[in-house]
Amino acid sequence: MSRSERGFAAVETALLLPVFILLFMGVIDFGRLFWTQNTVTAAAEEGARMAVLTDTSDDEVMQTVKDYLKNGGIEEPPTIEIGARVPDQPVSVKVSVGFSFMTLLHSLTSLVDIDRVTSTAVMVHER
Template sequence: MRLREERGQATVELALVLPVLILILFGIMEFGRLFSAYLVVTNAAREGARLAAVGADDAAIVARVRDAAGSLDPAALTVDIEPPASNRFSGTEARVSVSYSVYLVTPVLTGIAPNPFPLRARAVMRVE
C-alpha cells in the first residue's frame, strides 16, 4: 500500500516540475540560436569594415557582408556604411553596421522578448 502512494507522489512532482524544465530547455535553445546569429552578424560587420579599410567600393562591401553571413537570410540583412566611398581617405575611420532580426520560435519567450529579436553589430577600422 505504501508503494502505491509514493508512485502517485512522484507523478505529481513530475507534473509540477516538467513544464519548468521544458521552458528552461527551450530558453537555452533560443539563446543558442540568438548567440550564433549574433556571432555571424559581428563577423560579417568585421569583414565589411576590413574591405572598406582597404578601399573597396560600397557594392563590394555589401557583397562581402552578405557572403560572410552565409548561414543567415541575406535578404534580411541591413548594411550601413559610413562614410561614403568618396569621403574615405587614408587615416579616416570606416564604419560598417549590420542589422538582422531573428524570429523566436518558443511561444512563451515571445511574450518576454521582442519578436523578431533585433541584432546589431558595428565594426570600425582606419582606412589604409
C-alpha cells in the same frame, strides 16, 4: 515502491516537467541569440576589412557581408550601412538583422526588447 509513492512521482513529474522544458527552450533561444550576435559581429568586421581596401566598392563590401551572414546560417536580409571611405580616416560598417525568439520567450519580448541584432566594426581606411 508502493502505489501511493508512484502517484507522487507522477504528480511531481507533471509539475516539474513543464518548468524544465521551458528552461531548456530558453537556453536554446538565448544560445541562438548569442550565436546570431557573434555571426553579425564577425560579418561587420569582415565588411570593415573589405571597406578599408582602396580597390573595393561599396557593393563588394555589402556582398562580402551578405555572403558571410549566409555562410553563418542567417537567412534574414541584413541592413548594412557603410561610413565614408576617406583615406587615413576610420570607416565603419554597421550590420543589423532581425531576430525573434522561437519559444514561449517570444511572448516575453516586450520585457527584453530584442527584435534586431546589430553590430558595428570600425577600421582605418588605407591610402
